[in-house]
Amino acid sequence: MKKKNTSYIGISLIILVFGIIFIPKIIERINNNDIVESDRLNVNKSSKKGPEVGYIEQYGQRKKVPDFKFINQDGDTITNKDYLGKVYVVEFFFSTCPSICPIMNKNLVYVQNQFKDEENFGIASFSIDPEHDTPEVLKQYAEHYGVTNPSWNFLTGDRQKIYEIANTGxxxxxxxxxxxxxxxxxxxxxxxxxxxxxxxxxNDEFGNPIIYYRGSVERNKSVIEGEEAPQIDILIEDINTLL
Known part of the structure; x- marks a missing residue:
């Protein structure tokens, strides 16, 4: 009997020592989100993220931004290579647009302001009226809308090339x-x-890619049945995912 009691006491001491040394470390790792995939079984890394932001495929190939080279509002030459390493939004607009462009750029200013401390976020705004939209005009336009992101370029140049990028690219x-x-x-x-x-x-609710995001619907617009819903908030979510 004495031998058995001694064994129980020894096992109890081992358990007590294990608890004192290791349990606080395990709790600390959990609190610090340090439990990695190898510590778990079949954990999907993206399970805690928002909706998946997939690739767009065309003819079996992932769709990529076409090469471009234009002048921005500061008179600097900007190419698609200047955006490598950045997540960015592309729009096509013109400065004298009386309809949807003011809504689009108001929405983009809102998006800009959500990422004001993020150096890897940018916007590329291509003018479809480059004859009127000179760098000087675009500079005033950017100032009017309160553009502060140094990687938000308002681009102008050869009209045919811009239209080719828009319609074909x-x-x-x-x-x-x-x-x-x-x-x-x-x-x-x-x-x-x-x-x-x-x-x-x-993807939309049917599992199909939405491809592009509605920029011409006001972010806070109350939508009645049959109207297009705003997509600025989901755009912001997806920018965050890619960043």
Whole structure:
């Protein structure tokens, strides 16, 4: 009997020592989110993130931003390579647009302000009226809207090349049209680009990529049945995911 009691006491002491030494360390690791995938079984790293932001595929290839080279509002030459390493949003607009462009750029200023301390976020705004939208005009336009992000470039240059990038490169419609207000017809969509220059998108409720985000609907607009809903908040979520 004495032997058995001695064994119990020894086991109890081992358990007590283990608890004193190791349990506080385990609790500390949990609190610091230091438990890694190898500590668990079948853990998906993205399980705690928002919706997946997938690639857009065209002809079996991931869709990438077409090469471009234009002048910005400061007179500097900007290319697609200047955005490598950054998550950024692309839009097509013109400064005298009386309809959707003011809404689009008001939304983008809101997006800009959510990432004011993020150096790896940018915006590329391509003017579809480059004859009017000179660097000087675009500089005033940027100041009017309160643009502060140093990686938000308002780009101007050869009209045909800009239209080719819009219509062929992205598939975001832009063209001259004397029958519409302002004389230019264009889409109010935003493209989301990752750090490697690929076009990215979340899926809709049916599992299909939305491809582009609605930029021409006011972020806080009350939507009635049948109207398009704002997508600025989900754009912000997806920017965060890519960052």
């Amino acid at each position: 992205f598939g975001i419609f832009a063209d001259k049209d004397a029958t519409v207000p302002g004389g230019f017809a264009h889409s109010g969509l935003f493209a989301l680009i990752d750090k490697e220059g690929y076009v990215r998108s979340r």
